Amino acid sequence: MSRHTKLAVLPSLLLAACAASGPRAGRADRGDAPPNVVIVFTDDQGWGDLGANGGTGVLTPNLDRLAAEGVRLTDFYVTQPVCSASRAGLLTGCYPNRIGITGALGPGSRNGLHEAETTLAEVCKSRGYATAIFGKWHLGHHPEFLPTRHGFDHFYGIPYSNDMWPFHPENPAAWVDLPTIEGETTVGFNTDQRRFTTDFTDRAVEFIADNAARPFFLYVAHPMPHVPLHVSPEGDGRTGMGLYADVIAAIDVSVGRILDALAEHRIADDTLVIFTSDNGPWLSYGDHAGTTGGLREGKGTTFEGGVRVPFIARFPGRIPAGTVCREPVMTIDILPTVARLIGAELPERRIDGLDVWPLFTGEPGARSPHAALFFYYNRNDLEAVRSGRWKLHFPHGYRSMIGREPGSGGIPGKYDYSVRTELALFDLETDVSEARDVAAAHPAVVARLKALADEMRADLGDQLTETPASGAREPGLH
Secondary structure (H helix, E strand, C coil), rough: CCCCHEEEEECCCHHHHHHHHHCCCCCHHCCCCCCCCEEEEEEECCCCCCCHHCCCCCHHHHHHHHHHEEEECCCEECCCCCCCHHHHHHHCCHHHHHCCCCCCCCCCCCEEECCCCCCHHHHHCCCCCEEEEECCCCCCCCHHHHHHHHHEEEEEEEEECCCCCCCCCCCCHHHHCCCEECCCCCEECCCHHHHHHHHHHHHHHHHHHHCCCEEEEEECCCCCCCCCCCCCCCCCCCCCCCHHHHHHHHHHHHHHHHHHHHHCCCCCHHEEEEEEEEECHHHHHHHCCCCCCCCCCCCCCHHHHHHHHHHEEEECCCCCCCCEEEECEEHHHHHHHHHHHCCCECCCCCCHHHHHHHHCCCCCCCCCCCCEEEEECCCCEEEEEEEEEEEECEEEEECCCCCCCCEECCCCCCCCCCCCCCEEEECCCCCCCCCCCHHHHHHHHHHHHHHHHHHHHHCCCCCCCCCCCCCCCCECCC
């Protein structure tokens, strides 16, 4: 599919804004090239697994420095609290159920990212960028779904989660060998996962060196700290705080090496660096899981612990150091924000994200451009909506580890799947742990959020209310 059929021209006013606030001049051999973009995306890292967020069970000096030099978003969300759906939102700017991606795709899945969808890599390619992904893809493992078919020049990593292999702690017989892929060629199976974080970082540093004189988009999608946890021999015991902390420390070292590479090639001031995670911690794994930092529940739920994740962005000279933003933002907003920053066209197909650059830069009075953010789960259940300080949960069942024995040593505990929430409203400014239902005291707020939800149901549907979708698109099918 040709580029002009997948991208639509930005409004002239927005292009003018881009010209007026264009990227800083970089090295002489870069000329007026647009800025580089680096995204580090971890797997199952909780909101509390970051020193800058007040976390005490991990050591993250490089990430904390990144936060001190940039902006930290306290209320940053993923589209769904599960692997594939979350990544779909990040890379396409769409709610994943709009493009037919839900749950976590595995080796038996026949679907993947449709060729007509435009990824962030393709947006960057339209401006002449070199593009690469190192790590976990998880948007389809068949050849037509691989990163190289969706705007990435280079791919080295795994096609789905690192526990989808014959050494699974509960169901080893259910999984085939886990491939490691270079480009579109399988180069090994069941690779020693102790190498993952270091190997993907080595590739990232090499890519930076090779492309320092031109604009690039680098996506480092670490499979860790998703279980099974692995760390290099050099990182084993580094923190003295256990394996999980060692794994987070290895990711922090990875970020430090990437920042050092940008500095070495004198392009740090020409580069937007983003760090975030795909969902909250997998709480059933106990000491092999992270922490939500006091948020309710975790991965696999639409409570805050499942969908609110760490977020840091740094762009020297463009993002004021030490900025903290408490406005709600979602992964769907990254694509249009980057498109604005690099002067690229937006996808021709409808996306859901909006430009949030004024929030990144701490513009006085800047507010979230969204009337609301919507949280789907399972196949297509609209479970919650957030607008401003308010979050409304609709009646739905969910899984919980409250009152259950947590897992240990890589063996998970058992969730309670019998729990349920009825309609409940929470004020996240005063009750971030979603402990006090205030729906009865704020009927007008409930009515407003219900109306917003009804608008979304008419567009993307809702299995909980048996509402069909009118604006959803089909995924790619193999």
